[in-house]
């Protein structure tokens with residue numbers, strides 16, 4: 001709330017000046033990595049790599065798990081349900097060894113006031129094969145509960161006898 005009020009109270013002129021300064025600095029980045037503005041938020045999420053959307057593999061569709069702490073641009077925790085969506089990859093993020101169908105863990109940053117795409121993946125790593133994710137169906141539901149409604153205890157004496165072993169006893 002405090003942040004919000006400060007943002008609103010800063011004059012449009014000041015914000016414009018800041019924007020110009022920021023873009024000037026970015027343009028003057030030269031040989032080094034242009035230092036992007038600090039992200040508004042960073043999330044570490046797991047998901048399944050559905051496919052790369054371009055030949056250069058700089059954007060990827062990921063079916064991600066729910067992100068309960070996802071914040072809106074206004075800063076409210078709105079959460080994000082599990083879904084499949086595209087994520088651009090920040091420069092320098094390697095896709096080596098990754099293929100469609102891989103389970104992955106990734107970090108993405110959000111910059112709501114970015115001039116173009118507000119989200120970018122800054123880390124993308126393969127999870128061990130067979131890693132279960134939140135949207136997977138439950139593990140094979142062994143019909144433990146379904147088969148036998150608990151039988152009433154029987155008073156039949158024979159049922160308490162251990163079964164005769166077919167094998168001769170070794171002792």
Ligand SMILES: [Cu+2]
Pocket residue numbers: 064080081082083084085
């Ligand atoms: Cu999403």
